[in-house]
Amino acid sequence: MKATPEHNERVAKMTFASVYPHYINKVEKKGRTKEELLQVIEWLTGFDENKLQELIDNKATFETFFKEAKLNPNANQIKGVICGYRIEDLENPLTQKVRYLDKLVDELAKGRKMEKILRS
Structure with missing residues (x-):
């Protein structure tokens, strides 16, 4: 599936604060912890818990969120299909x-080992 310009725009304007509670629910429902989720987010973005809370409080859009992030150099090893999109084929960087x-x-929710999730 190819992401449309409208889809990319909608993703950019979505706030991290609106999605974060869903991330927590998803992982906790599958027996993982909020701490593990925070570890995964910090690995990808470089944000610690305080910075994450600041972004949530400021209702940062994903555009702002990733503009401030220091993306992990191994992030390009994240491959596969999510929400019907093959990650490595997405043309819009955001x-x-x-x-x-x-x-x-x-x-994380599927129970994958942390070493594998963090590409170490």
């Missing part, structure tokens, strides 16, 4: 970064 995050949350 949409690709959001899907990286979605994929990591998905892997």
